[in-house]
Amino acid sequence: MDVVDDISGGYGKFLLEVEGSFGAMDGSKMGVNLMAIVILSQRNCGLSGCITWYLIAMAMADFFVVISDVLLRWLIMYFPVSFLDITYVCSLVTVLISAATMNSVWLTVAFTFDRFVAICWQKLKTRYCTEKTAAVIIGTVSVLSYLENIPWFFYFQPKYIFNNLPWFCITKSEHYTSVFWILYGAVHRLLSPLLPCIILLVVNTLTVRHIIFASKARRRLQKDKDKDKENPRDLEMDKRRKSIVLLFAISASFIILWTPYVTCFLYQHIAVVHDYSPLCPTAGTISYVLQLLSTCTNTCIYTVTQRQFREQLKRVMKLPFTIILRSIKQ
Numbered sequence: 001m002d003v004v005d006d007i008s009g010g011y012g013k014f015l016l017e018v019e020g021s022f023g024a025m026d027g028s029k030m031g032v033n034l035m036a037i038v039i040l041s042q043r044n045c046g047l048s049g050c051i052t053w054y055l056i057a058m059a060m061a062d063f064f065v066v067i068s069d070v071l072l073r074w075l076i077m078y079f080p081v082s083f084l085d086i087t088y089v090c091s092l093v094t095v096l097i098s099a100a101t102m103n104s105v106w107l108t109v110a111f112t113f114d115r116f117v118a119i120c121w122q123k124l125k126t127r128y129c130t131e132k133t134a135a136v137i138i139g140t141v142s143v144l145s146y147l148e149n150i151p152w153f154f155y156f157q158p159k160y161i162f163n164n165l166p167w168f169c170i171t172k173s174e175h176y177t178s179v180f181w182i183l184y185g186a187v188h189r190l191l192s193p194l195l196p197c198i199i200l201l202v203v204n205t206l207t208v209r210h211i212i213f214a215s216k217a218r219r220r221l222q223k224d225k226d227k228d229k230e231n232p233r234d235l236e237m238d239k240r241r242k243s244i245v246l247l248f249a250i251s252a253s254f255i256i257l258w259t260p261y262v263t264c265f266l267y268q269h270i271a272v273v274h275d276y277s278p279l280c281p282t283a284g285t286i287s288y289v290l291q292l293l294s295t296c297t298n299t300c301i302y303t304v305t306q307r308q309f310r311e312q313l314k315r316v317m318k319l320p321f322t323i324i325l326r327s328i329k330q
Contacts, residue, residue, distance in 0.1 A: 030071075033063040036298065039312045046308040050118075051246075053134040054111040058250075058298060061104040061142075068096040070292060087158040087166035094152045094169070102192040103145035104294075108254050109196045110137050115247040116203045120210045148191065151184055189265070193258050200251050211244065249301045257294040260287035 036059040039045065040052055047055070072093050076084050083089055114137075118129045127133075155175065158166030175181045264287045268279050 030063060030066050032300075033059050033066065035313070035316060037063070039309060039316060042312065044308065044312055045306055047306070048129075049131040050114065050129045050134045051111075053131055053138060054107065054114060055298070057138040057142075058104065058107045058111060061100065061107050062294075062298065064096075064100040065104050065292075068093065068100045072097070085168050087156060087169055090169040091153045091156050094155065095146075095149050098152055098188075098192075099146040099149040102149065103142050105192050105196045105254075105258075106141045106145060107138065108250065109199050110141055112200055112203050112247060112251050115244070116207050119207055119244065119247075148188070155181075193262055197255060197258060197262060200255055204248065204251050207244070207247070245305045246301070249305055250298060253297045253301060254294055257290045257297065261291040263287070 037056055040047075040056045040059065043049070043052055045052070072084065075082070084093065114129055114134065118125050121128075155171065156169035157172045159168035159170045161167070260283075264279055264284050267276075268284075270276065271278060
């Protein structure tokens with residue numbers, strides 16, 4: 001279920017039809033991510049500068065995924081013959097779709113690793129978990145994500161040439177025999193999403209393990225100190241719990257929504273090798289839609305887990321009504 005196969009093959013048409021039914025959600029997804037960017041940019045959510053940088057970058061990456069992987073496909077469906085069907089343009093769209101998705105995935109990994117360092121490696125935390133380091137990592141991940149996907153621009157060839165202008169995109173025949181394309185396809189799928197899923201699982205497992213041992217040790221140290229208190233409360237542990245809720249919520253959401261997509265991808269390639277029955281199109285489409293939903297879940301997670309974010313969100317929602325009331329009074 002490769003992105004380039006989605007665009008050029010019949011299965012891609014089927015996906016476009018499904019995405020058409022979700023067309024009304026495009027505006028809401030874009031609005032949700034834009035709202036998250038605006039609120040987080042104000043830095044009034046009680047989060048550190050490092051975390052804020054990562055969350056803003058992730059929201060922007062998800063916003064670009066919605067534009068490239070949803071909105072452009074929607075335009076292709078409802079405008080079957082347009083400038084988007086020019087070979088150069090649809091090749092560029094392929095690059096943008098794949099690069100935006102990879103950027104979103106690896107920014108999630110970068111954020112998870114940053115929190116892993118902050119929780120488990122206290123000595124490295126002061127040097128690594130800074131706004132400057134976050135900005136460098138975000139920029140590096142974004143640039144590498146787009147550079148890695150440049151070869152997809154040369155994946156297609158025109159189906160027709162009209163007035164010296166190439167139209168439509170079909171896969172080049174050399175793709176199936178070229179060693180370069182075989183290796184590149186394997187590396188690309190390893191980088192997104194197989195390796196990120198493995199990294200997230202390993203890092204979160206190590207983080208949970210560290211938290212469990214640290215919590216037990218801290219409770220032992222606090223036991224004698226607070227034994228005379230009726231209801232002792234460890235404020236440091238409360239702070240630590242709040243700091244990891246956001247990490248686990250975002251990582252768990254990513255893994256849950258991407259697992260069906262990864263499973264379908266692996267089954268499809270295993271089925272080709274062992275001549276199994278092909279995957280049901282409905283199952284593949286559901287996994288694809290769940291993967292797209294991961295682009296708008298982070299804002300919901302912020303709302304559920306962060307009290308100050310909820311307060312800022314209420315202010316933003318009330319702002320239009322406040323302006324109208326002030327205008328009426330004046």
